[in-house]
Amino acid sequence: MKTPLEIRLGIVGLGTVGQGVVELLEKHRGFFSRDLGFDFRIAAACAKEESALALVKDKGCLKTGDPLAVANHPDVDVFIELAGGEDGPKPWHEAALKSGKHVITANKALLAKHGVELFPLASKQSCFLLFEAAVGGGIPIIKSLQESLVANDIEGLACIINGTCNYILTQMARNKVSFADALAEAQRLGYAEANPSFDIDGMDSLHKVSLLASLAYGRYVDYRKLSVEGVRNISALDMQMAAELGYEVKLLGVVSETNGKILAAVYPALLERGHQLASVQGVLNAVYLKTSAAGPQLFTGAGAGRYPTASAVISDLVTLSRQMATGHPIPLNMDFFSADNAAELLSIDELETEFYLRLTTVDKPGVLSKVTGILGEAGISIRALSQKPEHDPANVPVIILTHAVKNAKVAHALRQIDALDVVSAPTRVIRFYK
Amino acid sequence: MKTPLEIRLGIVGLGTVGQGVVELLEKHRGFFSRDLGFDFRIAAACAKEESALALVKDKGCLKTGDPLAVANHPDVDVFIELAGGEDGPKPWHEAALKSGKHVITANKALLAKHGVELFPLASKQSCFLLFEAAVGGGIPIIKSLQESLVANDIEGLACIINGTCNYILTQMARNKVSFADALAEAQRLGYAEANPSFDIDGMDSLHKVSLLASLAYGRYVDYRKLSVEGVRNISALDMQMAAELGYEVKLLGVVSETNGKILAAVYPALLERGHQLASVQGVLNAVYLKTSAAGPQLFTGAGAGRYPTASAVISDLVTLSRQMATGHPIPLNMDFFSADNAAELLSIDELETEFYLRLTTVDKPGVLSKVTGILGEAGISIRALSQKPEHDPANVPVIILTHAVKNAKVAHALRQIDALDVVSAPTRVIRFYK
Numbered sequence: 001m002k003t004p005l006e007i008r009l010g011i012v013g014l015g016t017v018g019q020g021v022v023e024l025l026e027k028h029r030g031f032f033s034r035d036l037g038f039d040f041r042i043a044a045a046c047a048k049e050e051s052a053l054a055l056v057k058d059k060g061c062l063k064t065g066d067p068l069a070v071a072n073h074p075d076v077d078v079f080i081e082l083a084g085g086e087d088g089p090k091p092w093h094e095a096a097l098k099s100g101k102h103v104i105t106a107n108k109a110l111l112a113k114h115g116v117e118l119f120p121l122a123s124k125q126s127c128f129l130l131f132e133a134a135v136g137g138g139i140p141i142i143k144s145l146q147e148s149l150v151a152n153d154i155e156g157l158a159c160i161i162n163g164t165c166n167y168i169l170t171q172m173a174r175n176k177v178s179f180a181d182a183l184a185e186a187q188r189l190g191y192a193e194a195n196p197s198f199d200i201d202g203m204d205s206l207h208k209v210s211l212l213a214s215l216a217y218g219r220y221v222d223y224r225k226l227s228v229e230g231v232r233n234i235s236a237l238d239m240q241m242a243a244e245l246g247y248e249v250k251l252l253g254v255v256s257e258t259n260g261k262i263l264a265a266v267y268p269a270l271l272e273r274g275h276q277l278a279s280v281q282g283v284l285n286a287v288y289l290k291t292s293a294a295g296p297q298l299f300t301g302a303g304a305g306r307y308p309t310a311s312a313v314i315s316d317l318v319t320l321s322r323q324m325a326t327g328h329p330i331p332l333n334m335d336f337f338s339a340d341n342a343a344e345l346l347s348i349d350e351l352e353t354e355f356y357l358r359l360t361t362v363d364k365p366g367v368l369s370k371v372t373g374i375l376g377e378a379g380i381s382i383r384a385l386s387q388k389p390e391h392d393p394a395n396v397p398v399i400i401l402t403h404a405v406k407n408a409k410v411a412h413a414l415r416q417i418d419a420l421d422v423v424s425a426p427t428r429v430i431r432f433y434k
Numbered sequence: 435m436k437t438p439l440e441i442r443l444g445i446v447g448l449g450t451v452g453q454g455v456v457e458l459l460e461k462h463r464g465f466f467s468r469d470l471g472f473d474f475r476i477a478a479a480c481a482k483e484e485s486a487l488a489l490v491k492d493k494g495c496l497k498t499g500d501p502l503a504v505a506n507h508p509d510v511d512v513f514i515e516l517a518g519g520e521d522g523p524k525p526w527h528e529a530a531l532k533s534g535k536h537v538i539t540a541n542k543a544l545l546a547k548h549g550v551e552l553f554p555l556a557s558k559q560s561c562f563l564l565f566e567a568a569v570g571g572g573i574p575i576i577k578s579l580q581e582s583l584v585a586n587d588i589e590g591l592a593c594i595i596n597g598t599c600n601y602i603l604t605q606m607a608r609n610k611v612s613f614a615d616a617l618a619e620a621q622r623l624g625y626a627e628a629n630p631s632f633d634i635d636g637m638d639s640l641h642k643v644s645l646l647a648s649l650a651y652g653r654y655v656d657y658r659k660l661s662v663e664g665v666r667n668i669s670a671l672d673m674q675m676a677a678e679l680g681y682e683v684k685l686l687g688v689v690s691e692t693n694g695k696i697l698a699a700v701y702p703a704l705l706e707r708g709h710q711l712a713s714v715q716g717v718l719n720a721v722y723l724k725t726s727a728a729g730p731q732l733f734t735g736a737g738a739g740r741y742p743t744a745s746a747v748i749s750d751l752v753t754l755s756r757q758m759a760t761g762h763p764i765p766l767n768m769d770f771f772s773a774d775n776a777a778e779l780l781s782i783d784e785l786e787t788e789f790y791l792r793l794t795t796v797d798k799p800g801v802l803s804k805v806t807g808i809l810g811e812a813g814i815s816i817r818a819l820s821q822k823p824e825h826d827p828a829n830v831p832v833i834i835l836t837h838a839v840k841n842a843k844v845a846h847a848l849r850q851i852d853a854l855d856v857v858s859a860p861t862r863v864i865r866f867y868k
Contacts, residue, residue, distance in 0.1 A: 028585055
């Protein structure tokens with residue numbers, strides 16, 4: 001029997017995910033050593049709190065509060081960053097890569113913002129920079145895009161990639177509760193942060209979508225140039241209407257390509273109940289790919305949490321170790337993720353789809369005539385319209401479903417509609433997804 | 435820019451899948467060369483018909499009708515077997531491995547039957563033997579089990595792994611047609627063979643399930659020791675009853691572990707409509723895993739066909755090439771797939787589940803009393819019972835749903851029930867899956 005290869009790890013961040021990694025490394029130590037041929041040893045660990053460092057039992061491990069001490073540690077082969085934060089960890093990654101260490105991270109915010117510098121640096125240093133854990137938790141979507149679907153063009157992508165939002169929307173649909181109540185429940189259960197904006201306003205989804213879009217199309221997609229809408233404005237009435245129509249409301253990341261240009265965005269969407277993404281409930285994540293050879297592919301699983309994310313980190317660690325074991329590891333080519341190779345983007349104005357519009361109107365004669373007049377002039381064809389009974393005559397909901405039309409036309413019409421004196425609140429928009 | 439590494443392929447079998455591989459290699463040649471760094475050249479090809487060989491345009495390619503000429507060809511690095519057949523290709527694989535070639539195949543029948551010799555031979559020769567295309571077509575389930583889920587124990591697996599059966603059952607459910615009519619339609623569309631037994635009686639699913647079970651539990655599971663039932667006996671009435679109860683009927687491969695013993699089997703099962711596997715329709719395949727760290731995972735996609743299967747073959751080819759590029763490729767450890775390491779198996783007698791029983795009875799007084807008497811004596815508790823109106827008094831269907839009970843008890847009771855003179859045809863059994 002061959003001696004296992006020792007791989008020396010430096011871990012920064014021993015919060016939920018970091019603790020999960022330490023636990024799983026310990027739990028499967030025998031399997032990794034005997035069956036895979038790797039002894040993973042934590043040579044350096046960094047955490048804010050000393051109590052967390054006590055978790056690490058590996059002999060001779062440097063325990064520190066200084067991330068750079070780990071990144072620069074001469075006995076570390078693999079730098080694992082699980083601290084989070086979109087800017088703070090950048091110098092640690094740079095230090096690790098410059099000292100020739102491979103890097104594994106779960107930090108989507110960092111990669112979305114600074115990957116355009118970090119991936120080229122990794123490439124220059126002939127180092128791996130792996131991030132399975134950054135998108136979709138334990139779902140092997142990054143590896144599948146990087147390795148399994150190499151003989152495919154990706155023709156489209158739609159994903160449910162934020163468990164907080166999906167939990168809230170699922171609760172609203174199942175229990176007919178308001179957004180505020182569903183959010184409060186999510187916070188009580190630890191599925192939403194005390195300040196939930198990052199999740200519910202879609203930014204977390206946008207970071208992940210930009211990474212998926214970049215991988216799927218082999219060009220750098222900058223999240224700062226993409227359109228994002230969250231779930232804050234979805235009302236109980238919207239959920240009721242969706243149910244009556246036979247639809248589910250999901251916060252989707254959607255990516256497509258037209259004439260070489262990429263359209264990527266995050267927005268709430270109506271999905272017909274038979275659609276495979278419609279049955280993804282609660283905190284689950286899912287990525288749906290239209291591929292040129294392998295056909296439609298759906299990956300569903302736990303998108304966050306201690307062990308799913310730790311599972312993905314260790315998946316990357318083993319991928320990397322298998323290359324290190326050859327003595328001459330060759331990183332996956334991430335050269336496309338660079339400013340020179342930025343994708344040409346299509347604005348969401350160009351997106352053509354069917355729309356659900358919820359107007360809030362004053363109960364006066366002529367309202368519908370004014371509204372439908374504006375839609376007609378904008379070339380927007382109405383598929384269905386219903387005015388809901390409402391006790392408050394100053395806030396009467398009118399639901400309009402349109403035929404497929406470009407987003408720009410709808411935006412233009414809504415600016416006029418929302419300026420009408422008979423319209424008492426901004427019109428809410430949900431797009432359909434097919 | 436680095437010179438791409440030339441990888442020389444020998445392909446045996448230029449039918450549907452082989453042609454797909456040749457086409458995709460050609461289509462993505464630029465990407466493979468420029469972005470991945472590999473020039474794939476077909477150095478030898480074998481097909482029964484000369485017309486198929488004409489597809490291969492690679493210069494200097496040996497074109498032959500003799501598979502062994504490819505397996506033994508000195509200029510071939512990777513032997514790709516896409517001919518199929520459970521016994522015939524074995525000597526070709528052996529010759530290829532003995533001459534130090536890596537092997538890629540889509541041949542599940544061969545691996546299920548002879549993998550127990552071929553995997554140890556590959557290991558001895560330090561060669562890869564890769565088979566992503568053998569299970570689930572373009573779905574990256576083999577790679578996910580081998581690489582992505584390494585930090586997980588698999589706690590259970592259920593799969594829809596034969597597109598023919600799933601197409602037939604979907605058609606029966608949607609269009610309320612008989613099994614015979616759905617099969618005829620599947621044959622007309624090319625989804626079922628002229629002799630459909632291999633698919634509809636479950637053997638193809640069983641081959642794949644034995645491979646998945648072996649990978650998931652790290653022990654060799656011999657398909658010849660597993661229980662298999664197909665879909666031939668599912669009636670229109672069964673589908674109607676399932677629909678009324680809110681269930682879908684699927685042919686499932688099911689694997690679980692109890693006290694270190696593996697229970698693996700293929701049988702039709704009733705799945706509640708909300709279950710993620712219930713919405714897998716038509717020729718799609720799906721694999722559902724309960725994992726210890728990453729939670730529940732579902733992979734869905736095209737399970738067969740030219741391009742999905744070819745996509746999986748090329749995925750393996752790139753995985754292998756990335757190792758070859760290091761100059762010192764180290765095969766994935768498949769040592770567990772050996773006769774010394776056979777899994778202890780649990781008989782399906784030990785499976786405890788709820789049952790749907792469809793009895794065919796003669797319309798005489800006392801029938802239900804006799805039947806329920808036997809069930810009661812066997813300790814089988816009835817959850818629901820209904821006798822359906824039927825014009826033919828010699829064939830009156832009685833549907834019985836049981837509470838959870840061991841399979842052995844039901845089998846024992848049904849032997850007695852089917853021997854009753856008031857029972858005019860064998861009772862049909864569908865298990866529930868949760």
